[in-house]
Amino acid sequence: MGFMKMVRVACLLAVILFAMRSEGSIGMNWGRQSAQRLIPSTVVDLMLQNGIGDVRIYTSQPDILEAFAGSGINITVQIMFLNLINSAQQARDWVGQKIDPFYYSTNIRRIFLGNHEFKPALTTGGNTSSAEAAVDLMELMQSALNNASYGDQIKVTLPQPDFVVTNVTRPSDAEFRSEIKEPMARHLNLLRQSNAPFVAEFFPIEYIKFHPWLDFSFAFADNKSKTVIHDINGAVYTNIFDYMYDCFVWALRKAGAADQEIVVGQIGWPTDGYGGADTATAERFYKYLLPHVASGRGTPMRPGKPIEIFVHCLTDEPKNPFSYPFARHWGIYRSNGEPKFKIDLSGQGRDIYPARAKGIMRMPQRWCVFNGDTRDEFKVKAQFDDACLRADCTSMSPGGSCSQLDYNKNVSYAFNMYFQSMFQNETSCEFDGLGEVVPTDPSEGSCVFPVEVVRGQQINFNTAAAGERLYYVHPNKCVAMVFIFVLSVIFLLF
16 A cells, blocks of 8 residues: 555544544535635645545536545535526436536535525515525425435535524524525425535624624634623523524524524634734634534534534635625635644644645745836826736735735735736736836735745636536626725825
8 A cells, every 4th residue: 555545544534533533523615716726636635634524615526526536525515506407307417417427436415506595585675586496406406316316315405694594682583584484494394305404604704794782702712702692591692603503593493493403504714804804813713613613512502412514714715706805815724735823623622733735836936026117107006906806905905914015015916916826927927017026025024925836736627617616717896896996095095
């Protein structure tokens, strides 16, 4: 047996032993919305080294599923393009093409559909067509899996964000919003029939932002918050995870699904792009949340009930669509496979860094910077705007790690982000005569001017694959332009 094979077997045994020992379950989301991407085999090794037994991928690409073959890691596949499957035959065809080749070699356990398909009903005055279509597809897909004799192992479900629940000040008041109660009832009925989990998704930094009456420290499970919420039956909440989890428990109970299994499909803390979004705060967040999940203590409404979560996410995704600047900075790893902060993914609370990815090749130590020619400030601004439209400048947003740069460094940061995203192609540093390539690192303070991994690491990356999350390759340009306008205003102040 080769050395690397022995290492992989040892890691697999560690995953199995940890899964047997731990009552809670800590999985990992892996999205690839970036120009630089870890190759699938490297990601599988990272998962095994860190004892991760469950992974959620936003694709059904063959090379990714093949990489997980024989790893023992449970896989959740997500289909983002719901309009690609419109009939029972198309559902059967998808199962035949995407599941059949890998059913016996990989542990595909769940299929998640869409991207918060109930949301439009809450923003369009109760138009539930998107929600109804998603539930229809859920039924078609589960039926296709059942017909292929895969239904006992693979379950279909719809991830639901926290805003499908009413805005409350204590969990016992929570229920599903009136606009979506009918499709939600159908959704829950299908979950009961197939024994599939209800998938809840929430991000504490976002929730705190929109609920300012909550103390910022309430976001953390270290129970140091001044906010203490007392609920019925003696329930006491001192952190946002238990609070939000039990909001869903109450909503399900009122919808007639009191015993419905819950999986937290996304939870994380960003490291840039917003005040409080930094590596130290992310480390604090996970340091207390993960042991809480792994302990098996449960929540006030479900004491002693094992909790299953998926950490969001493995790496940053600079090509995610524009929403909030921090939405591109959820990763616990940088694109070169180096961990950003200490995190014990086993849930034991150890003061350790996660395993580092091996075999990653970085591009040469060189950067693209502004040459300082300010004779035509309109041209400088136009090139700055264009660079930020094409690359990720969210670290320069207020509260971000690069929000304190001066005029020249602001331009240089934008130029370099585009230059690196184009794999250091020298023509991408022209900027109408304003850019130059330098060998000296222009990083300043907390603001890192990155050097990314080589293009050779980006293999078999099919942006047109059916069901891919990669339809977000181009950001929402309306929102992007608003963001760049704000950056431009800040830029002009320096």
